[in-house]
Amino acid sequence: MAANESHYVLPAPVFTDAPPNLLIVISPYYKDIADNLLAGARAAIKKAGATCDVAEVPGALEIPTAIRLAGNSDKYDGYVALGCIIRGETTHYDTVCNDSSRGLTLLGLSGYCIGNGILTVENRPQAEVRAAEQNKGGGAAEAALHLIALTRRFNKPTGGIGFKPISENIIIASGDKGTRNA
Secondary structure, X not given: OOOOOOOOOOOOOOOOOOOOEEEEEEOOOOHHHHHHHHHHHHHHHHHOOOEXXXXXXXXXXXXHHHHHHHHOOOOOOEEEEEEEEEOOOOOHHHHHHXXXXXXXXXXXXXXXXXXXXXXXXXXXXXXXXXXXXXXXXXXXXXXXXXXXXXXXXXXXXXXXXXXXXXXXXXXXXXXXXXXXXO
16 A cells, blocks of 8 residues: 555454354564554454454464464364565565465465465564554454455355255165165
């Protein structure tokens, strides 16, 4: 966002059914910045009436993997990725920015509801402004909540459609009556 440009922010979604449960995956590499991101995310989640857990990982590259591992549990409706990557003197910055973003995008395209709050900045002052004043952690949490709301809107429950249970007595092809072995 340009410093002097205004932009529209969607109102936070309202959940009339079960409140969502989110997992915040955070890299506290820059602890003070991470703490501000986390505070913003928690406040947005609480305001929406949702709940959350927090998992820490060493760096931004581990965030997509942690989200994928947590996805195996079916415990979470959505995820908030938080961290900060500050440009250094090597090309490592580009690798970490691109690969963490790519990992989150691939998970999102696989159906994970993820708000990306990994800051990619040139210097510490930019990170501090984005983490505290611009509340990018809260924005990432709200993005995840919007995706959860869309998932609930577009995924219709199957409501009993599927196979019927096998009865206790089965008619075998030859006409003999048998019983199900349990």
